[in-house]
Amino acid sequence: MTSRPQSIRNLPWAVVRDGKERRHVYRRNVDIFLENGKIAELTPAGVRATGPGEEVLDGSGLLALPGLINIHSHPSTEPGYRGVREDHGVPEQQMTGLMERLQAFRLPDDSRVGAATLAYSEMLRAGTTTACDVTVPFEGWLETMARSGMRFYAAPTFASARWGMSAPQTVTWKWDEARGLAEFEKAKRVMADAEAHNSGRLDAMVFPAQIDTVTPELFAQGRRHADESGRRFSTHIGQSVVEVREMIRRHNMTPIQWAAANGLMKSDTVLAHCILLDDHPQIRWHTAKDLDLIAEAGASVAHCPQPFARYGLAMDHVGRYRARGVNVGLGTDCAPHNLIEEMRLAIVAGRLMSEDIRSLDTAGAFEAATFGGAAALGRDHIGALGPGMAADIGLEIGRAHV
Secondary structure, X not given: OOOOOOEEEEEEEEEEEOOXXXXXXXXXXXXXXXXXXXXXXXXXXXXXXXXXXXXXXXXXXXXXXXXXXXXXXXXXXXXHHOOOOOOOOOHHHOOOOHHHHHHHOOOOHHHHHHHHHHHHHHHHHOOEEEEEXXXXXXXXXXXXXXXHOOXXXXXXXXXXXXXXXXXXXXXXXXXXXXXXXXXXXXXXXXXXXXXXXXXXXEEXXXXXXXXXXXXXXXXXXXXXXXXXXXXXXXXXXXXXXHHHHHHHHHHOOOHXXXXXXXXXXXXXXXXXXXXXXXXXXXXXXXXXXXXXXXXXXXXXXXXXXXXXXXXXXXXXXXXXHHHOOOEEEEOOEOOOOOHHHHHHHHHHHHHHHHOOOOOOOHHXXXXXXXXXXXXXXXXXXXXXXXXXXXXXXXXXXXXXXX
């Protein structure tokens, strides 16, 4: 079929929004009608006759799902770590390999288009139709996103410091504030280019790289820019014991507490990873208020369980974040970029950490990958199948998408 379908007929199963509620339900024998990139109507199969010249996609034997939303990923770099990241970690850094790996191996810019193309294909095969791509900008980045056919949030990073290591047990921070400011200016230009792209599917997010690699002054500028431009704001936070200990050394407070004290956390903030809170078993700081601070700010958490599970680390636990009222979305972070597998691991890890099967169920994980992601991005027209929603539809995940 060379043109876009105007209807999807004879679907034996569809996962649709339950009225205006934030939950999904199964429907049997459904036709979906599309108009101007949106879902116009869902009806029982066969109720409406096929119109003259109507382009029809036959849904027989397929399950229709809302397109999944990946709110944190690194598609242009992580494919290069396949076969490395699975087993690499530094025992002296509580098993994380993050700081060492980023110094030891990077894909050159001319390989990153290929890496991104591979990762975007993985995303589509697993049902993702909207994603946040977090990276240092490179030539051809936005065009590669647009060619994928997906919706994207471009998140060009900027930082005042780079990690170093004087010994396996000693991480250092190499500060270059002028470089950080220059990267911020470039990020602003790239974000503007994304929003002006003629595909109409690219948006932008303000993304100071990590809570420990950006000066307070540059964080304040980034936060102010997000407020003034209306863009979402995000950073990596609570992702390693090294980071938490360093922020405590600098400020005598945890990363979350420092972010709250400096006005970084608001309802438009997406906290990437946010695993190591003050009361996490690997931290055990003398306070127990980080989760309350996140909830009170209305910030969202981008939960990416896979990379941390590889280090023997897990959120403690996803069920209590949700029970406290924190909006949780899912991301893939690293290869493979399969949000279905992240859902599966989020469920299992949540139950293991809590020793409670009720920590997270399949419906809760699916809601995080749809409604949770949409809320984190401030979008109300994606993440569900219903009249007026975007026609981001997965059909029998892994085989066909429209």
